[in-house]
Amino acid sequence: MIFKIHSVIDGKTIYARIDDDGLCRLTCTEDYPEFKAWIEAGNEPTPADSE
Amino acid sequence: MTYGTINADLITTSDGVSAAGLYGMKNRIINGDMRIDQRNAGASVTPTNQQYLVDRWVAGLTQSSKYSFQQNAGSVTPPSGFSKYLGITSLSAYTVTGNDTFLLQQIIEGFNVADFEWGTASASPATLSFWVRSSLTGTFGGSIATTKTAVWVMPFTYTISSANTWTYITVAITAPTATGGANTDNTAGVYVRFGLGSAGTSVGGTAGVWTSAGNYTQPTGSTSIVGTNGATFYITGVQLEKGSTVTSFDYRPYGTELALCQRYYYRTTPVTSSRICMAFASTTTIAYGLINFPVTMRSAPSALEQSGTAGNYGIAYLATSSTCSSVPTFYNGDTAGSQVQFTVASGLTAGQAISFYPTSTSGYLGWSAEL
Numbered sequence: 001m002i003f004k005i006h007s008v009i010d011g012k013t014i015y016a017r018i019d020d021d022g023l024c025r026l027t028c029t030e031d032y033p034e035f036k037a038w039i040e041a042g043n044e045p046t047p048a049d050s051e
Numbered sequence: 052m053t054y055g056t057i058n059a060d061l062i063t064t065s066d067g068v069s070a071a072g073l074y075g076m077k078n079r080i081i082n083g084d085m086r087i088d089q090r091n092a093g094a095s096v097t098p099t100n101q102q103y104l105v106d107r108w109v110a111g112l113t114q115s116s117k118y119s120f121q122q123n124a125g126s127v128t129p130p131s132g133f134s135k136y137l138g139i140t141s142l143s144a145y146t147v148t149g150n151d152t153f154l155l156q157q158i159i160e161g162f163n164v165a166d167f168e169w170g171t172a173s174a175s176p177a178t179l180s181f182w183v184r185s186s187l188t189g190t191f192g193g194s195i196a197t198t199k200t201a202v203w204v205m206p207f208t209y210t211i212s213s214a215n216t217w218t219y220i221t222v223a224i225t226a227p228t229a230t231g232g233a234n235t236d237n238t239a240g241v242y243v244r245f246g247l248g249s250a251g252t253s254v255g256g257t258a259g260v261w262t263s264a265g266n267y268t269q270p271t272g273s274t275s276i277v278g279t280n281g282a283t284f285y286i287t288g289v290q291l292e293k294g295s296t297v298t299s300f301d302y303r304p305y306g307t308e309l310a311l312c313q314r315y316y317y318r319t320t321p322v323t324s325s326r327i328c329m330a331f332a333s334t335t336t337i338a339y340g341l342i343n344f345p346v347t348m349r350s351a352p353s354a355l356e357q358s359g360t361a362g363n364y365g366i367a368y369l370a371t372s373s374t375c376s377s378v379p380t381f382y383n384g385d386t387a388g389s390q391v392q393f394t395v396a397s398g399l400t401a402g403q404a405i406s407f408y409p410t411s412t413s414g415y416l417g418w419s420a421e422l
Contacts, residue, residue: 006380007380009382009392012383014381014382016380019359023359023360024378025356025357025358025359025378026354026355027354027355027378027380028353028354028355028381029353029354029381031353032353032354033353034101034354035354
């Protein structure tokens with residue numbers, strides 16, 4: 001599982017959680033506890049896909 | 052006619068219910084009878100750490116794939132008065148090592164235990180009661196914990212003497228007058244934990260004695276469910292109540308219990324082509340919808356769950372409908388509702404009113420405000 005940058009809406013970054021099967025089942029802000037724990041574990045979200 | 056006054060320390064009805072137990076919400080556990088399963092709808096799941104099982108009950112584990120859970124796993128007859136139970140099945144014969152811990156836990160919101168006054172001289176004792184059934188026999192363990200100023204834990208033990216037989220357990224919780232106390236707001240108040248196998252710093256303490264020496268899941272020596280391949284652990288009727296008198300289970304209406312659960316998690320019910328919400332187009336490809344939550348959530352959600360498949364969602368406007376080209380995306384949220392972004396390939400007109408719907412029974416949206 002990883003998080004990647006999904007988009008920036010009204011100056012707020014939305015992250016997409018990409019599960020091991022490649023599907024995105026969750027999007028969140030930086031306040032989401034699972035995302036914060038993932039960052040605190042030393043991970044870094046990957047950049048958004050280019051359009 | 053005049054009415055007199057009754058002065059008594061304890062009034063008990065003929066079925067053993069004390070006056071204190073007759074008041075509403077005597078059971079501080081939500082979904083203690085395991086009826087509500089918004090996330091999994093009765094399906095079997097092998098959980099990851101912190102994954103929710105039936106509503107309000109969360110898995111704790113340090114090693115993956117050691118147990119599965121399912122509402123009514125094994126399809127045994129529940130105890131009298133109950134229709135559901137939470138069933139855990141060990142997937143291997145795993146020997147716990149290091150600081151391993153495997154547990155089933157419910158975290159009770161501080162608001163709902165504030166009257167316990169734990170951590171003060173006025174602290175009340177409490178009782179925990181539940182029905183449990185296992186393929187194993189012996190001494191099992193769990194713990195009650197609070198974390199207001201420091202982690203304080205009261206480990207407890209209970210005995211299952213007959214395998215594959217529902218056993219009613221009661222646990223006396225001594226009044227924690229000299230501990231750090233429990234939070235009394237919308238943060239974590241009291242942790243109720245059932246150990247499924249733990250080692251190292253995750254086990255210890257003396258049953259019935261509050262301690263801050265360690266964050267113990269269960270006392271040393273209690274039975275490990277994950278240690279036996281195929282072992283089962285079924286539980287229902289969990290009740291935590293104020294005072295030292297154990298009373299009958301607090302059966303609440305289904306709608307009441309569902310609403311209590313929805314303060315912490317809400318998932319839309321996917322009925323094909325049934326509208327989830329109205330929305331408006333912002334561009335030719337993006338629309339925003341506002342979903343009002345059925346009850347005020349504990350805190351503002353910061354994420355949106357969905358099925359992971361864009362084709363499970365669609366929008367309709369005028370006489371046209373389109374399948375979404377991306378999965379619905381979290382936009383913002385507060386305790387009352389959430390805005391969600393929907394994306395289609397083309398065809399919208401800014402300002403246009405649309406409706407958003409699931410194209411199949413897999414198309415749900417979910418928000419969490421769990422502790």
